Amino acid sequence: MLITCPYCGPRDVSEFTYQGDGNRTRPDPDSTDLGAWNRYVYDRVNIAGEHNEIWQHSGGCRMHIAITRSTTTHKISSVRAMRDAGPGAGQ
Amino acid sequence: MRANDESGNLMAEYSAFALIRNALSANRDWKPAWRKPEPKPNYDVIVVGGGGHGLATAYYLAKEFGITNVAVLEKGYLGSGNVGRNTVTIRSNYLLPDNIRFYEHSMKLWENLSHELNYNVMFSQRGVVNLGHTPGQLDDFVRRGNAMRHLDADARLLDLDELKRLMPGLDTSRNPRFPILGGLIQPRAGTARHDAVAWGYARAADRRGVDIIENCEVTGFIKDGDRVIGVATSRGEIRAAKVAIAVAGSTGEVMRMAGVDELPIESHVLQAFVTESIKPFLDTVVTFGMGHFYMSQSDKGGLVFGGDIDGYNSYAQRGNLPIVEDVMSEMLALFPGLAPVRVLRSWGGIMDMSMDGAPIITTGPLPGMYLNCGWCYGGFKATPASGLCFAHTIARDEPHEVSAPFRLDRFHRGAVIDDKGQGATPRLH
Numbered sequence: 001m002l003i004t005c006p007y008c009g010p011r012d013v014s015e016f017t018y019q020g021d022g023n024r025t026r027p028d029p030d031s032t033d034l035g036a037w038n039r040y041v042y043d044r045v046n047i048a049g050e051h052n053e054i055w056q057h058s059g060g061c062r063m064h065i066a067i068t069r070s071t072t073t074h075k076i077s078s079v080r081a082m083r084d085a086g087p088g089a090g091q
Numbered sequence: 092m093r094a095n096d097e098s099g100n101l102m103a104e105y106s107a108f109a110l111i112r113n114a115l116s117a118n119r120d121w122k123p124a125w126r127k128p129e130p131k132p133n134y135d136v137i138v139v140g141g142g143g144h145g146l147a148t149a150y151y152l153a154k155e156f157g158i159t160n161v162a163v164l165e166k167g168y169l170g171s172g173n174v175g176r177n178t179v180t181i182r183s184n185y186l187l188p189d190n191i192r193f194y195e196h197s198m199k200l201w202e203n204l205s206h207e208l209n210y211n212v213m214f215s216q217r218g219v220v221n222l223g224h225t226p227g228q229l230d231d232f233v234r235r236g237n238a239m240r241h242l243d244a245d246a247r248l249l250d251l252d253e254l255k256r257l258m259p260g261l262d263t264s265r266n267p268r269f270p271i272l273g274g275l276i277q278p279r280a281g282t283a284r285h286d287a288v289a290w291g292y293a294r295a296a297d298r299r300g301v302d303i304i305e306n307c308e309v310t311g312f313i314k315d316g317d318r319v320i321g322v323a324t325s326r327g328e329i330r331a332a333k334v335a336i337a338v339a340g341s342t343g344e345v346m347r348m349a350g351v352d353e354l355p356i357e358s359h360v361l362q363a364f365v366t367e368s369i370k371p372f373l374d375t376v377v378t379f380g381m382g383h384f385y386m387s388q389s390d391k392g393g394l395v396f397g398g399d400i401d402g403y404n405s406y407a408q409r410g411n412l413p414i415v416e417d418v419m420s421e422m423l424a425l426f427p428g429l430a431p432v433r434v435l436r437s438w439g440g441i442m443d444m445s446m447d448g449a450p451i452i453t454t455g456p457l458p459g460m461y462l463n464c465g466w467c468y469g470g471f472k473a474t475p476a477s478g479l480c481f482a483h484t485i486a487r488d489e490p491h492e493v494s495a496p497f498r499l500d501r502f503h504r505g506a507v508i509d510d511k512g513q514g515a516t517p518r519l520h
Contacts, residue, residue, distance in 0.1 A: 001411050014413040018403040018518060021357070035503070041515050042446045042502040043353035046343030048406040071358070071404045074411070 001074055006081045007061045015059035021045070022052040022066055022085075048072050054082075105210075124290060125169075125297035130304050130329050134162045136485060137322060137331040139309050139345065140338040141165025143174035143285075143471065144463055146292035146303070147478020148337060148485070150208075153299035155479065156486035161301045162331070164324060166308035170289040173339050173470060176440035178363050178395050180376050180385065181472040182219045182280035183244045186235045189496040189508050190449060191242045196493045197476030198244070198279060204475060210291030212283045213390065219280035219376040220249065220257065222425075224269040228380075232275035239277070249274040260372060260426045267424050269381045282376060282387055288474055312349040319349060319459040335461040335485050337477075340406065340441025342464040351456055354464070355446040355502045357517040360405040361397065361468045362414055364437045366429075368392030377425070384421035393435060396422060400442060400468065402518045409439045442468045447507035448520030452480050453499040454488060461485045462499065467520050 001013035023045050027036040051071045056064050066085035068078040113121055136152060138145045141163045152158040165171075181201055183194035205211050223229045229248070236246035250273050255263050263271050293303055304326065313321035313328060321330030338345045340358045369392055376387040386396035398418035401410045415437065423430055445451060445465030450473065453462050463481045466473060480494035490498060496508055513519040 012413070013411060020516070020518075021404070038503040039353065042355040044343075044355065044357050045353055046357050046404065048341075048344045048358070051404055053404065069403075071406045074405065074407055 001076070003055065003057075003065075003067065003076060004079050005057045005060060005063070006065060006079060006084075007063050008057060011057070011060060015057060017056045017058040019054040019056050019064065022054045050077065124294040125303050128302045128304065130162060130164075130307065130324070130326050131302065132328070132330060134302070134329065134331040135160040136333045136335060137161075137329060138163045138335045138337060139322065140172075140336065140341075141169050141293075141303060141305065142172045142337065142339060143288055143292065143474040144339070144466075144477045144481065145335075145337040146289060146296055147474050148335060148463070148481045149301045149303075149478075150292045150296040150299070151479045151482035152486060153296060153301055156482055158486055159300035161296075162329060163296070163301060163303045164307045164309060164322070164329070165303070165305045166325075168305050169293055169303065170286055173440045173442075174285055174289045174474075176363065176438060177285055177468075177471040178385065178387070178397050179282045179285050179389075179471060180219060180280070180387065181214070181283055182277055182376075183472075184219060184221070184235065184239060184246065184275070184277045184280065185510050186238050187508055187510050188238070188242060190510055191239055191244055193476055193480075193493045193497070194472065195239075195242060195244045196479075197473050200475035200479065201283065201472075202279075204283075204288075204291070208291040208295045210287065210294060212287045212291050214281065214283040215390075216279050216281040217375050217387075218276050218278045219378065220254070221275045221378050221380055222254075222271050223273045223275065224271060224381050226272070229273050232273075236275050244277065245279050246275060246277050249276050257375060258373060258377060260428050261377075262425060262427050269424075276375075280376065284390075285471060288471075292474075292478070309345060309348070314349075314457075317458055319457050332459070333461060333485055334459060335463065335481065337463040337481065339443050339464065339466060339470060342443050342462075344406075346456075346462070349457060349460065355451075355499075355515075356465055357404055357444050358406050359400040359402070359442050359444050359518060360407055360410045360439045361400045361442050362410040362418070362437055362439045363395070363397040364415075364418065365389070365396075365435050366394040366432045367435050369394070369432060372429075379421055379425055382417075382421040382424070384418060384425070386422065386425075394429070394432065400444070400518060401439075405439075406441055407439065408441060442466070444468075444517035444520055446502060446515040446517060447509040448511055448513065449508035450477070450497050451499050452477065452484055452490065452494045452497045454484055454490075456499060465497075467517075
């Protein structure tokens with residue numbers, strides 16, 4: 001797998017660390033809804049198909065990036081800097 | 092005991108007499124080990140997933156609970172999923188009591204399985220060795236070994252001399268990055284022939300009246316309000332009072348069809364490898380926790396080995412090269428003499444990684460439905476206990492005593508069973 005880091009260009013996947021599912025949204029820090037916090041921590045969509053996820057270029061620029069990748073083919077369809085990934089992504 | 096299929100033909104028997112008779116007729120007259128029935132419109136229980144766990148569940152439903160009007164639905168051919176892809180290690184060397192009790196229950200079922208099924212699953216108690224590299228790690232082995240022995244499992248510390256005798260090919264010098272100081276062995280742990288486990292359970296379930304329906308993919312669920320009352324399949328609609336799901340890596344996608352969009356599961360790919368056959372080299376199972384590597388030698392002579400999951404969500408049944416390189420370098424760090432041995436093939440299987448590394452055996456999450464998943468990369472060793480406990484859960488609508496801690500609601504009750512203490516990070520379990 002080759003990931004095109006928006007800061008460094010195309011690099012081997014071994015330079016990156018998977019930081020997990022990017023579909024989750026952290027509840028409001030003031031929220032006392034225990035169910036919402038439990039869902040945020042434990043429950044995943046786990047899709048077979050296009051998957052939004054967060055990676056870190058830990059062996060390079062160390063920036064976090066938002067990737068859309070197929071979990072059935074491993075083909076990456078989009079790589080964005082976290083600041084461009086839109087509200088909610090990987091909070 | 093002899094059984095007949097629907098047309099009255101004698102089903103496969105493997106007596107010495109049958110071997111001789113079939114050898115004399117050039118092996119042309121072997122009968123199938125299980126029937127190929129057409130699906131009926133109604134069953135008492137449908138088990139979705141014809142892997143080890145699904146087949147074991149059907150077998151124990153029939154044998155222990157007298158429920159024989161059961162269908163096992165398999166989307167491909169029997170044994171085409173993880174039951175035919177795993178690296179066959181059987182052990183109960185956990186730390187937390189809930190895990191030890193469950194896996195030790197499984198170990199005791201393994202010890203009698205060939206007799207139970209009247210089918211040789213080639214269970215071989217050759218021991219599983221964990222290698223230790225620091226005094227701190229050896230202290231941890233003492234703690235885990237004692238935890239196991241408290242709960243009727245077996246464990247023994249090994250010093251370096253014993254390790255050298257056990258594995259002459261192991262590099263026990265001070266040269267490696269992680270010099271070996273000692274180890275922990277579970278002598279009753281070992282391996283079994285994975286295909287035989289699937290075939291043995293299939294044949295035994297079939298003989299008790301269970302319909303095993305291959306090439307039958309579930310495409311949707313039939314619901315009455317919230318209640319699941321059947322499944323739509325590639326071979327038509329099938330209804331049942333109880334629908335049980337045991338589909339491992341496909342859990343997320345199958346449950347989505349039932350309207351359950353989120354579960355504490357991520358699907359990841361785990362790669363495995365086998366070398367060409369070599370002379371007897373390793374008569375135990377060895378694991379290298381410092382880098383995450385494990386290896387055993389099959390009865391055919393091939394070294395069967397693997398390492399970490401690739402570490403990102405995947406349904407692809409194939410992995411990437413960094414893990415291949417990682418696993419090979421770990422193998423050579425432990426056994427430098429294996430450098431000239433050629434790798435025959437590699438493959439990948441999809442692991443249903445749970446959020447605490449422990450499995451889920453539960454009623455629900457919808458009425459009429461039962462769920463068995465979250466086996467991470469340790470499902471094979473659990474096959475007998477998983478089947479027995481899941482059958483108990485389905486038949487009685489309450490958990491078996493050893494699987495009670497593994498209910499789905501533990502995540503939201505704050506009762507996770509996290510043996511490695513990694514938190515809700517599935518790629519690290």
